[in-house]
Ligand SMILES: Nc1nc2c(c(=O)[nH]1)N[C@H]1C(S)=C(S)[C@@H](COP(=O)(O)O)O[C@H]1N2
């Protein structure tokens with residue numbers, strides 16, 4: 001036997017080990033998904049490990065992920081987890097060729113990681129959440145043990161006889177591998193099927209939900225809120241285009257029939273639990289409100305405006321006996337909790353000061369989409385989403401800012417976060433090449449609760465010039481603006497700034513999104529050819 005052929009046989013043997021490892025990992029994940037599908041889909045291993053990673057990611061990294069991958073951030077994370085898993089599976093598979101027990105034990109260790117992640121998630125419902133990871137790990141360990149025992153190396157002194165034995169053993173390995181792959185594929189598919197079926201009740205409950213007419217319809221939006229400039233944002237963001245920011249790797253599918261909302265805590269004289277029908281039987285209000293994410297960079301996309309339908313939250317709180325701090329109430333923080341364990345804290349004073357804080361059931365004329373919080377979410381005009389806009393809400397607890405830090409505050413974001421005045425250029429696009437002559441520069445500006453009274457545009461280092469403002473819809477919505485620019489050939493920087501209803505000019509001071517929202521002027525560089 002030459003050195004080269006011995007090297008080759010070692011290599012092909014290692015390839016069998018790698019294949020065994022990958023198949024074991026595949027079997028582990030498939031069995032875990034099957035068990036999760038039967039027990040509780042959100043307890044699937046990739047979901048719980050991904051969720052645990054999200055929970056532990058430093059705010060700066062999370063902000064980077066949102067900025068870089070946008071709404072694909074979760075897909076990137078899941079892909080990353082699977083890629084890391086595959087690498088480790090290959091290593092364990094090769095290890096198992098010489099140390100079968102150690103390889104199998106390595107797979108079991110991954111089960112432990114899955115169990116720890118599952119139980120640490122804020123929405124963990126108890127020991128049952130460990131089941132998918134345990135079952136997957138056992139299946140994976142057994143698979144690796146059996147496959148490794150069949151991956152017999154080609155004997156170094158293989159004569160005619162030896163070749164025969166090696167060929168036979170390789171066939172037996174490949175047969176076992178094929179059976180494993182087929183079984184795992186079926187288990188995975190079955191798991192997906194059960195997961196899908198569990199969501200069907202929720203889907204049906206949404207499909208059959210008929211939204212009542214509002215007792216208080218949205219004030220008419222003036223005809224002039226929508227400018228005609230090409231490339232400008234729509235005044236009302238369609239649900240399908242509305243940005244989505246949350247920590248949910250699987251979107252909660254809540255059945256409206258079994259959904260409950262509990263209101264309790266400090267200063268709640270009459271704690272209550274509501275069904276959806278009870279909420280829908282109350283007088284509903286309909287309002288146009290622009291929602292903004294604190295992770296929105298200057299000029300960024302994480303803002304949207306919709307027509308929301310819902311129950312005035314302050315009325316429910318008053319009925320429960322809650323008083324705002326300014327009237328002697330003992331609770332200054334309202335903590336909203338979602339079915340997936342997210343917590344968001346809002347100032348009780350803001351929720352009860354007369355603004356249209358609502359428990360929304362409708363978005364642009366239809367029941368809330370699952371992505372946006374079906375069946376009920378909270379909204380408080382003027383506050384960033386992470387301190388107000390709890391999706392899939394199920395619990396409202398009155399407490400104090402001293403006593404409790406919600407999810408994002410534990411991760412170094414500010415306790416209180418009113419939306420900062422901002423203006424954004426939507427057209428022309430960055431590095432665009434508009435033709436010389438009249439160019440329409442246009443965009444949106446927002447200062448929810450305060451309104452926008454002025455927008456100014458500056459070309460290069462020139463003087464600030466007033467932009468034309470679209471009609472002002474309610475104060476809680478963004479406002480469009482446009483400016484006719486006589487563009488000369490060359491490279492130009494267009495900068496915009498807004499003034500809000502209190503007379504304050506938007507600050508030039510650049511701030512990062514952490515801890516309480518980005519600030520600074522948006523500018524766009526274009527080349528006029
Ligand atoms: N349950 C839950 N609610 C949540 C969040 C979340 O992660 N989980 N994210 C909040 C944040 S940071 C924002 S900006 C808004 C975004 O709402 P949208 O996805 O409907 O645009 O939801 C808020 N409500």
Ligand SMILES: [Mo]
Pocket residue numbers: 245292293294295384385386
């Ligand atoms: Mo957000």
